Amino acid sequence: MLNQKIMKNEDLQNIINGFGTDLEFSTEASEFLNVVVPKEQLHSVCSQLKSNPDLKFNYAFCITGMDWGKELGVIYHLESTELKHQLVVKVMTDDRENPTLDSVHDIWQTADFHELEVYDFFGIKFNNHPKLRRLFLTPDWDGFPLRKDYVDEANMIVK
Amino acid sequence: MGVEKKRFLNQMEAEGLKQVVPDSFPGKVIPGGNGGNIVVTTLDSVINWGRANSLWPLYFGTSCCAIEMMQTGAPKHDFSRFGFEVARPSARQADLIIIAGTIVNKMGPVLRRLYDQMAEPKYVIAMGACAISGGPFYYNSYSVIKGADHVIPVDVYVPGCPPRPEALLEGMIMLQEKIKTENMKQKVNPIDGFDEGK
Numbered sequence: 001m002l003n004q005k006i007m008k009n010e011d012l013q014n015i016i017n018g019f020g021t022d023l024e025f026s027t028e029a030s031e032f033l034n035v036v037v038p039k040e041q042l043h044s045v046c047s048q049l050k051s052n053p054d055l056k057f058n059y060a061f062c063i064t065g066m067d068w069g070k071e072l073g074v075i076y077h078l079e080s081t082e083l084k085h086q087l088v089v090k091v092m093t094d095d096r097e098n099p100t101l102d103s104v105h106d107i108w109q110t111a112d113f114h115e116l117e118v119y120d121f122f123g124i125k126f127n128n129h130p131k132l133r134r135l136f137l138t139p140d141w142d143g144f145p146l147r148k149d150y151v152d153e154a155n156m157i158v159k
Numbered sequence: 160m161g162v163e164k165k166r167f168l169n170q171m172e173a174e175g176l177k178q179v180v181p182d183s184f185p186g187k188v189i190p191g192g193n194g195g196n197i198v199v200t201t202l203d204s205v206i207n208w209g210r211a212n213s214l215w216p217l218y219f220g221t222s223c224c225a226i227e228m229m230q231t232g233a234p235k236h237d238f239s240r241f242g243f244e245v246a247r248p249s250a251r252q253a254d255l256i257i258i259a260g261t262i263v264n265k266m267g268p269v270l271r272r273l274y275d276q277m278a279e280p281k282y283v284i285a286m287g288a289c290a291i292s293g294g295p296f297y298y299n300s301y302s303v304i305k306g307a308d309h310v311i312p313v314d315v316y317v318p319g320c321p322p323r324p325e326a327l328l329e330g331m332i333m334l335q336e337k338i339k340t341e342n343m344k345q346k347v348n349p350i351d352g353f354d355e356g357k
Contacts, residue, residue: 138265145302155301155303155305156299
């Protein structure tokens with residue numbers, strides 16, 4: 001195990017490319033291989049990333065919400081604790097009124113609370129999530145404070 | 160007749176006043192100024208001396224200023240030298256709360272409860288930019304209270320980000336000097352009227 005070779009990004013890309021259509025890859029300005037997945041294919045691509053014997057991405061070490069200004073989205077940092085390679089999966093949606101993505105909590109259980117956090121701060125809803133609720137903010141909180149267009153006149157200086 | 164009483168009577172005489180005691184009053188009247196003030200001021204200074212030199216701070220640190228506060232208590236700077244003997248983990252046993260760090264909206268009620276649980280007299284030091292005004296980093300945020308003095312009354316402000324241990328020590332010594340000027344008769348509880356915007 002100590003002498004195992006960590007898979008190169010090109011090899012990762014070749015395997016993952018077969019998991020879906022319209023996957024966009026890049027390594028620009030990133031330590032890891034980035035793959036942008038269309039939101040309809042998110043769940044199927046993620047379950048293949050975990051179950052494929054050459055990849056075995058069994059650990060989602062960070063799940064982050066993101067507001068790109070126009071799109072809302074989620075960034076998944078994945079790692080294989082066995083094969084020692086990492087991958088970044090990005091998924092985004094144009095719908096700012098009612099953004100909805102698929103939950104991956106049935107693939108990586110840690111995603112349960114990470115998705116609660118994303119919901120709390122970005123208002124992204126997750127299909128099939130066991131119980132979406134406010135996690136850090138109070139239950140009666142109005143709005144999603146980490147969105148770029150969030151307005152709080154009492155506490156924030158408008159620039 | 161004590162010196163004070165004599166001085167009081169002489170002063171009354173000089174001002175043309177007389178002690179008015181109704182004839183029907185059955186007892187004996189001891190004039191004011193019978194040395195009582197001397198006893199009170201002396202008591203004050205003894206009590207203040209005791210209070211100022213045995214301030215026990217509460218363990219309370221909400222961000223990086225707490226590291227400097229710990230350093231102030233560690234052997235190199237050692238606030239025990241000035242009577243901040245032991246930091247207490249319970250608000251019931253503490254006289255002083257050093258707000259070392261950012262206070263967010265969710266922490267505000269907790270800080271207030273801790274303050275209310277402390278036994279009087281109690282003192283507050285706001286340490287660092289976050290506790291004074293919300294801080295240099297997080298002020299433009301939905302979550303940060305812009306200064307701990309929106310929650311509880313503060314006695315001494317120590318600026319810095321974070322302040323060095325020497326600065327905190329100076330702030331603590333300033334608090335001791337403040338306590339030494341206290342007067343039992345005129346002492347006001349800083350929390351009285353605080354919520355009404357005093």
